[in-house]
Amino acid sequence: MNSEPGRSGPQRVKPPLSDAARASLATTHTLFRMFVVTVLGSFFVYQLGVGYLWLATVLTAAALVLGVVLLVRAVRLKESRLILFGTISGLVVAAVMVLLIVTTMVLFDQVREYQACMGRALTDRATHECMVQFQQVLPTGVR
Secondary structure, eight states, X not given: OOXXXXXXXXXXXXXXXXXXXXXXXXXXXXXXXXXXXXXXXXXXXXXXXXXXXXXXXXHHHHHHHHHHHHHHHHHHTTOOHHHHHHHHHHHHHHHHHHHHHHHHHHTHHHHHHHHHHHHHXXXXXXXXXXXXXXXHHSOTTTO
């Protein structure tokens, strides 16, 4: 038995990173942080309403560009699996945001009227009426 708890055999020791490798890793981490901020920013700005749809579009486009750059960088430089997994997950969220933004752009007037109605609705009945009105103005194939 081992006399030290938590030790189960010889440990692999990684060689120290060169200055260039450390700088590359720091750049990748900075890109990853920027990517996460743009994806989350896009998601939360979209929740604000159709008046900020342009900002959600810009943030989503930036997230897609950063995500692709980061994905290529992570695969080419063999970065950690956590960065790779986070990048792929963020790109999936950004792809869903693209679908939401395109749908909102197509139905812009209807969504704007619905949000204005919901802003005026003070009761559950008024909220329900807004929803029914929104469903009635949607094109038949969308309902």
